[in-house]
Amino acid sequence: MNGTRVRLRELLRYMRGRVPLLVLAAVLSLVGAGVTLLQPLLVRSVIDAISASRPMAGPASLLAGLLLGSAVLSGVRDFLLRRTAEKMVLKVRERLVAHVLRLPVAEYDRRRTGDLLSRIGADSTLLRLVITSGLFELATGGLMILGAAVAAILVDPMLFAVTWGGLVAALIAAVLVARRTRPLSEQAQARLGEMASGLERAIAGARTIRAARAEGRETRVIGRSTRQAYESGLRLAKLQALVVPVAHIATHGVFLLVLGVGGARVAGGALSVGDLVAFVLFLFFLIMPLGQVISAYSQLQTGMGAMQRVEDILNLPTESAHDRHDTERAVLSEPVLGEKPPPAITFDRVTFGYGEDRAVLQNVSFTVPVGGRTALVGPSGAGKSTLLALAERFYDVDSGAVHVGGTDIRRMSRDTLRAQLGYVEQEAPILAGTIRDNLLLATPGATDVELMAVLGSVNLAGIAERTPLGLDAEVGEGGVLLSGGERQRLAIARTLLSAPPILLLDEPTSNLDARNEAAFRQALAAVSAEHTLLIVAHRLSTVVDADQIVVIDAGKVVAVGRHDELTSTSPLYRDLATRQLLIV
Numbered sequence: 080m081n082g083t084r085v086r087l088r089e090l091l092r093y094m095r096g097r098v099p100l101l102v103l104a105a106v107l108s109l110v111g112a113g114v115t116l117l118q119p120l121l122v123r124s125v126i127d128a129i130s131a132s133r134p135m136a137g138p139a140s141l142l143a144g145l146l147l148g149s150a151v152l153s154g155v156r157d158f159l160l161r162r163t164a165e166k167m168v169l170k171v172r173e174r175l176v177a178h179v180l181r182l183p184v185a186e187y188d189r190r191r192t193g194d195l196l197s198r199i200g201a202d203s204t205l206l207r208l209v210i211t212s213g214l215f216e217l218a219t220g221g222l223m224i225l226g227a228a229v230a231a232i233l234v235d236p237m238l239f240a241v242t243w244g245g246l247v248a249a250l251i252a253a254v255l256v257a258r259r260t261r262p263l264s265e266q267a268q269a270r271l272g273e274m275a276s277g278l279e280r281a282i283a284g285a286r287t288i289r290a291a292r293a294e295g296r297e298t299r300v301i302g303r304s305t306r307q308a309y310e311s312g313l314r315l316a317k318l319q320a321l322v323v324p325v326a327h328i329a330t331h332g333v334f335l336l337v338l339g340v341g342g343a344r345v346a347g348g349a350l351s352v353g354d355l356v357a358f359v360l361f362l363f364f365l366i367m368p369l370g371q372v373i374s375a376y377s378q379l380q381t382g383m384g385a386m387q388r389v390e391d392i393l394n395l396p397t398e399s400a401h402d403r404h405d406t407e408r409a410v411l412s413e414p415v416l417g418e419k420p421p422p423a424i425t426f427d428r429v430t431f432g433y434g435e436d437r438a439v440l441q442n443v444s445f446t447v448p449v450g451g452r453t454a455l456v457g458p459s460g461a462g463k464s465t466l467l468a469l470a471e472r473f474y475d476v477d478s479g480a481v482h483v484g485g486t487d488i489r490r491m492s493r494d495t496l497r498a499q500l501g502y503v504e505q506e507a508p509i510l511a512g513t514i515r516d517n518l519l520l521a522t523p524g525a526t527d528v529e530l531m532a533v534l535g536s537v538n539l540a541g542i543a544e545r546t547p548l549g550l551d552a553e554v555g556e557g558g559v560l561l562s563g564g565e566r567q568r569l570a571i572a573r574t575l576l577s578a579p580p581i582l583l584l585d586e587p588t589s590n591l592d593a594r595n596e597a598a599f600r601q602a603l604a605a606v607s608a609e610h611t612l613l614i615v616a617h618r619l620s621t622v623v624d625a626d627q628i629v630v631i632d633a634g635k636v637v638a639v640g641r642h643d644e645l646t647s648t649s650p651l652y653r654d655l656a657t658r659q660l661l662i663v
């Protein structure tokens with residue numbers, strides 16, 4: 080009950096700003112219901128006029144006019160409602176997209192992409208049901224039933240009492256079904272989300288899945304969710320199939336009863352033929368919207384279920400909502416004249432774990448001086464990439480602090496922090512789109528000359544000269560139309576273009592061929608010349624001339640120094656270098 084109230088409040092929030100249109104639609108509905116309920120009375124006048132051989136042209140033409148009027152009114156009302164509902168779906172989708180793009184990175188680690196997509200696509204569409212079928216049909220149908228019942232009572236209370244039992248039976252059956260609808264349709268939507276996740280995984284991993292000849296198995300796994308959605312739908316259909324006969328018997332029985340008892344009352348002179356026809360028509364207007372109200376109630380439940388799934392996402396705190404200091408303007412420490420500038424980055428006794436169970440980094444302290452190259456080396460899983468993620472503040476440290484330019488990064492807005500840092504992931508993520516789209520990601524205003532210059536600096540000008548499309552050539556989903564080395568250098572070019580003072584680079588572990596390797600070195604040299612570079616290094620050639628090497632093992636700093644020093648002082652480093660854990 081409490082949950083329903085909360086959702087109704089949310090619903091009202093979605094409708095904010097659209098109240099005038101909804102009120103207009105409500106007024107049109109009211110007028111429409113009134114016009115419809117006048118029709119039986121006019122029919123009665125026409126019939127009674129014919130029976131008494133009186134002229135009937137007046138009431139007959141009024142009846143025709145009313146019919147036309149109510150048709151036009153219902154058309155206008157439906158359009159207004161659909162428009163309002165579409166607008167609501169638009170607003171919810173806009174909010175969902177903006178919200179999903181601002182969720183903390185850890186949230187993406189936990190969730191399936193397909194499920195998020197399905198909530199944005201399918202569930203937001205179902206929300207439309209809440210307004211159109213749900214609220215309005217429920218309200219107008221309810222109004223119609225009430226009006227028709229009152230009118231029927233006025234025509235003949237005794238005949239109405241006879242019909243009452245059948246109507247109540249039909250109503251109870253309908254409410255029972257509607258109550259089961261919501262959990263079943265929620266189940267079906269959740270299964271559809273799983274199906275979308277499965278498909279997303281299968282398409283993203285298409286090559287691996289083909290190579291492993293696993294299409295059949297993947298199809299079966301995805302098929303399971305589809306089948307479960309079908310089963311929920313089927314259970315719903317069975318439930319509804321049970322109710323239809325009950326409603327059918329109840330409503331048809333009521334009509335037969337009315338005709339029988341009413342016929343006897345006409346014969347006895349208690350009612351005129353016109354009265355009986357008017358009563359039957361009122362009964363018709365009472366029973367007809369009953370079906371509408373029942374299905375509207377089920378649809379309202381379906382829409383509310385979808386709303387719950389949408390709200391689940393909207394209620395997740397965004398990245399900056401986790402953050403008490405984000406509203407403060409960042410005050411980056413300005414170096415005082417004659418004073419040594421603060422280090423570019425300082426990790427100060429940093430301890431961090433992704434979950435509660437295990438610390439990935441323990442008490443890590445080191446500084447990255449301004450200018451030059453600091454390389455992070457260590458065995459796989461030691462925590463090197465995690466250090467870059469902490470500097471970008473994708474996650475917050477559990478204890479200790481990270482400082483950038485002398486300021487604790489929790490004391491600056493994420494925007495300010497990320498403007499200081501460029502970040503190139505290990506598996507350079509190239510976005511589907513053109514070379515230009517990719518380069519402009521962080522620097523939307525760059526000119527073509529600047530784009531070509533930055534491509535040249537990482538030895539990549541050639542990719543813009545391969546096709547007549549130049550910078551507008553597509554790179555494919557995830558950059559599949561480029562080689563691994565080209566992807567990495569395009570990602571570096573993209574980051575260089577935004578000219579951040581500090582660059583965080585996760586070196587690719589993949590073996591590059593000699594030409595790509597040379598090009599990568601050249602790109603690194605271009606980066607090192609103008610930026611402070613913190614690089615997770617997998618290649619000996621990256622570390623031999625680094626200004627500082629930090630050796631990490633199992634989440635701890637075990638040695639810091641230059642290549643020559645470390646080869647004599649750090650057994651682990653020597654081991655890494657000589658056993659070629661660092662690629663030569």
Ligand SMILES: Nc1ncnc2c1ncn2[C@@H]1O[C@H](COP(=O)(O)OP(=O)(O)OP(=O)(O)O)[C@@H](O)[C@H]1O
Binds near residue numbers: 615
């Ligand atoms: N998003 C994440 N959620 C949970 N655990 C993670 C996540 N990312 C990394 N880990 C875990 O944290 C540990 C350190 O990972 P990290 O990627 O920092 O290592 P690394 O030293 O960069 O390794 P590599 O050289 O193989 O890239 C690993 O045990 C890894 O399983």
